[in-house]
Amino acid sequence: MPAVVTDEIQRLSSLVYDLLGCKGIVRVDFIIIGQKPYFLEINTVPGMTEKSLVPKQAAAAGIALEDIYSMVVEDL
Numbered sequence: 001m002p003a004v005v006t007d008e009i010q011r012l013s014s015l016v017y018d019l020l021g022c023k024g025i026v027r028v029d030f031i032i033i034g035q036k037p038y039f040l041e042i043n044t045v046p047g048m049t050e051k052s053l054v055p056k057q058a059a060a061a062g063i064a065l066e067d068i069y070s071m072v073v074e075d076l
Helices: 003-019 053-060 065-075
Strands: 027-033 036-043
Touching (some): 003 027
Antiparallel strands (some): 027 036
16 A cells, blocks of 8 residues: 555544544544545454454554553553
């Protein structure tokens, strides 16, 4: 995916998170048509099994799940 699309998804995700007053871990879903992201929904209770997206994203970023959980607890 082009960096410009990724950057826009990150910007929009942050905006949606803030506008809805979210706390902790959520998943913001988009569909990409052409090069344009369209917001679909927000999942306020995303899966946390090893096959779920959030743990996979943490692993890809080199962040241990224990660290993710600590960040959430300390932020609330």
